[in-house]
Amino acid sequence: MSGVTARERELLATAAQLFAQQGYPGTSMSQLAAACGLSKPALYHYVPDKAELLARICEAHVEKLAALVREVEAQAQATTPEARLSELLRRFLAVYGGARHEHRVLTEDLKFLPAPRQQRIRELEREVVNGFAAALCALQPRLDSERLAKPVTMLLFGMINWTYTWHRPEGPLSDTQLADLVKGLLLGGLPALGQAA
Structure with missing residues (x-):
């Protein structure tokens, strides 16, 4: 978020928390202003409307x-395919853990944005999915030739996308340990893909 002031970052974090707790439709600009310690007109100085905050x-x-x-x-050329996947998983789980509200808002409230605003976000999501698919194909090339790269990638996201609801890095599993667990489950299942397909 380059070019964003500390005040704007604080405002977005507060809005994400309220949207995550109350739902986007159930949160008013008056509530947002009060939670940010601003008057409603002052809030409109930063954003024109609630949809802009969500976007x-x-x-x-x-x-x-x-x-x-x-x-x-x-850095893919300087590492092994398995280390590349491990790094992606570890870093994603760390972001998910530190952005629980933002991740909930993305997964549950994106649908409330007008289609043109959703398009840029969807493009970024596709970039993320394609990056994971490429990492998986580097590890198991036949995923690409058998057209399984995207299904396996989406199954992987099915494992990690909801960890923010239950995983706590300070709990019994660190982000790195959880990433290793996910990788172990995924890689242990790859040999069985032939039978499943």
């Missing part, structure tokens, strides 16, 4: 995830 929360969260994919891909 900025979702865009910032998915852009952060897409940036992680780009960073890991940029």
